[in-house]
Amino acid sequence: MKYLVVNAPNFPLSNSSILIEPVDALTIATWIQHNHNDVSFIDLDRFGLDAINDLAANYKVALVVFDYLIALYSSEGVNHLGSLFSALAKRAEYILFVGRIATYFPYEVLDKFPEVYGCIIGEPEVVLADLFKYKDLRLLKNNPQIITRESKLDGSKLFSNNKGINIYDLFPKFGPIANRKLCQFDKYIDVHSIIASRGCSGRCKFCSTGGYLGNWKAASPELVLSEIKHLINLGTHKIIFLDDNFSNDQNRITKICEMIIQEKIDITWGCLCRIIDLNEDIIQQMHKAGCRWIHFGIEHDQQTRLKLGKNFSDEDAIRIIQFAQKIGVRIRTSWILDLLEATANSVKNTFELAKIISSYEIKLHFLALRPGSKYYDQVKFPKSIFNNNNVNEIFIHKGSPFNTSSKELELSIVNQFEKFKLEMCDIGYQWVPDARFWDKFNNREALPNEKFFSTSIMRYGLGWVR
Template sequence: MRILLVNPSNKGYYYRLGAVYPPLGLFYISSTLKKIGHSVRVIDMNVEPFDWRNFDYSSFDVVGVSTDTVRFPLAKQICQVVKSQGVITVMGGPHATAEYEKILTDGICDYVVLGEGEVVLPKLLEALKNNERKPDLSGLCYIENGTIVSKKPEFVEDLDLLPFPDRENFTAYRTMFDKKMATSVITSRGCPFNCEFCSASQFMGMRIRKRSVENVVEELKILKKMNYGSVIFFDDNFTIDKTRTIKLCEQMLKENLNFSWWAFSRADELLGKEDLVEAMSKAGCKMLFIGFESAEDEILQEYNKKLSSSIAFDVAKLLKKYKIDLFASFIMGALNDTKESIKKTIKFAKKLGAEIVQFSIMTPYPGTKLYEKLKSKITVKDLSMFDGTNLVFQHPKFSPDELKKLFFKAYYSIYSTPRLIFKRGIPFLIKLLSTGQQAAYSM
């Protein structure tokens, strides 16, 4: 069958800073479908022009659209145009998984795929090929006789069985890291921590499923042949299995891959594990993204982070010893936040000495515990504003304007310091500050 997969654009914070990475979920699905004989085209609107309003979809049998919350308004419009041309539409991604009932009730698409698409989508296409429009499949949702039919998704148990992401047309991605061409890799799926504001554990499951070290290294060798010099490991938690991480680092060294790379981690997984940090540094790790979120332990308890702010400076010191930059992330606008606690967090972030600091405004994304707690208080209906830079619910202590001002002041306070001006350079800081200012006054 002829399949079109569309990744709607996201012109948010990272895009404006030039960090655009391939939608690996769609590229995994593309390679999976190609392997069994389907013809697949992927359109990523972040890197290529796409006149979705006037495009002729009729040459495809099925069009799949991936979406998170902030991109849902555009994904919805695309699906509606596809349906108007009589083509079967499938929607997937975190937002579709969380809101499948409303999506189907509103008639936005024909099917919703829950969770990971590599298992259910090939089965759906086989059923459609056999003129079976209402197949009984795990992870597939649709309306039959006015009733929503849905079954819980199946997760991919053995990730090594998946073909590598379809990188046939990767020349459009020109993101740099450490002055080298960079691309993204996922070595595991799932997250056991279930933080209140995050939907990762709902979308990918709370049980960690890991690719073998050998399988990851094989993909890295392919990327090296494609002239990539940097890699971003987009696992929700790259360092959760210390033994595996060290083994991967040792194998990268043994194979002389010489990548510069960064990954996502947690502070409590690094403290007291100097051998892990040393192994990562030797294998080319240049930066780690860590969500510290707040300087107040009361706020961390509200987020269900299951860690204390007291360890942050020891972790920062450990990373500095091994010349690994710190990418520190913070969230403002917790229900228990006050102006004083936010100002304390800003001072905390400034003192931490991170090379990059990210601030976000707490946002209740569908599929999170936070959304269930706050959905009756959400005041903003435009989901494109759910980008982490807007207050979208009625906060007990802040107005949207008050939190916006604190948000921008946080960025200005961090990035106007001589240390970061010298480290990052004036052009980078102007771009970052203007990005923060655009976000702060975009209402």
């Protein structure tokens, strides 16, 4: 059975200076391969829609991945899916759509695009595991996790996050989780990614991770180590773990670090963690194992943060981050300025806290109402993906305040933000206006003490010194 996995293009295409191979789409392709199928992979966000002309024309199933585990896409990307599906229809018998849009808006997608046979709900690997039970794909037609035009399901019962199945338990013990030999590995930047856990035990109000992927589940430390070695064999020495929450299980972190140290694996790596999960001892051990970068979501001032379900104090954040930076771990903090609970005063406190913490990288966000989050359910706005003037609100990196917040608050945020920008530039931070800023790092490494801040997409792997 011939399968094709397509990483859909963004619009405009994502800047190649920040692009890492799309590990989520590659994982799906690898899973298909592990199940003894013939699979091809193409990343149209890297190579553009025309690259489709180089493909064969006889695939049984094409899976189109859009906004799955990597949140790079914009609302404009949605508007260009039509040309992708038309081009694919000439090459594949069945087109299946995968990711968050497929999961939360399947009937709209099917109405809009006649070429799409079905939308996969939730994690596609789990659904495919079911599909592979029969060689003739008979479950394509009546799998409850694939919405087709014939589906009899009640729309209100659409979503289930695959009953907590841990996809990593289904993978071979030594992977790979994402076979990079399926992609043109040398066409991406020098830091490469692993996603070795999914979901989160937290339920921060703005975040869709728990809603979409369920409770936290992870690959074993042995599988993680074999994935690291897979990348090293391809010449990589910088790895970013793009798990939404790498730090959920401290014993697992310790085990992974011990294995890296024992086997003398020569890498620098980064990951996304929670303040509540880490202490000085764990950070020290992570540093010893090559960790040179951690992302922490601080989000807003303490009072507002506690209302979101993020249970740590400003003091905890300051202590942990200052310790990490002192021993040589670069920190990126992320902040959401226009939370639903935000006030002019909370925004002022937030900027003050960001200045006190002074992480080397500061990512400022404007609120995105991600389907699957509590906020998404809470806010009254058109909940559709097509013909919706507010659709931009559901995508991250949109670069402007939340459309329906009060105009007074919006003005206050904008004014305070401009002041913050000037102050940070005065103390040596570089403002990143858009992703083209990172082009200069295609030819040089950042210094370990270079500092950046932005509302735009930020590059990984800069200033990580062994």
